[in-house]
Amino acid sequence: GESVGLHLPTLSVQEGDNSIINCAYSNSASDYFIWYKQESGKGPQFIIDIRSNMDKRQGQRVTVLLNKTVKHLSLQIAATQPGDSAVYFCAWNTGGSYIPTFGRGTSLIVHP
């Protein structure tokens, strides 16, 4: 498995900036991808998902991009707000298993 430590990757941005959070997944057979947001003291909350037959999907202020060639997923947040501060996890299913596997997580800090 991947090497992880106690400290999450951190992205620090100013309010109003656009944020891009990246995720590398490990299984080329993955066909469904999800982004979750976890605020302190709460469980992960669904933000947006994308299937492998798409390379881009937009929601409200969020866009997910999928690059299957390099097994990379990104979450773009437009006009980032202090309320967006949280840990963001990507997750992916595989073609053979429907159980979501979670990535390491990225801590987003938004400065007012």
Next chain:
Amino acid sequence: EAGVTQFPSHSVIEKGQTVTLRCDPISGHDNLYWYRRVMGKEIKFLLHFVKESKQDESGMPNNRFLAERTGGTYSTLKVQPAELEDSGVYFCASSQDWANSPLHFGNGTRLTVT
């Protein structure tokens, strides 16, 4: 609709003691999952129920962990005897569909074993 609820929110126990965590999924969700996050690392899968049946328990770390879902409604996860490395946050999630749909998570139970 009510979300996934977990009880207790926090539990502090001594090594060697027993703890039972409870999860109430969203009503009508046949699929129930347990995950845990230890030492701030990734969120790791423990097991998956479909109704009352264990569909996949490949993530259960050892036989000190026992999960049940009698009647296919709420689920319990018992740790007996607890060890220091069991400390972490235990999340429960549920979903209506078994494949390729987002999970709805509870707020977790923070377990501290001293």
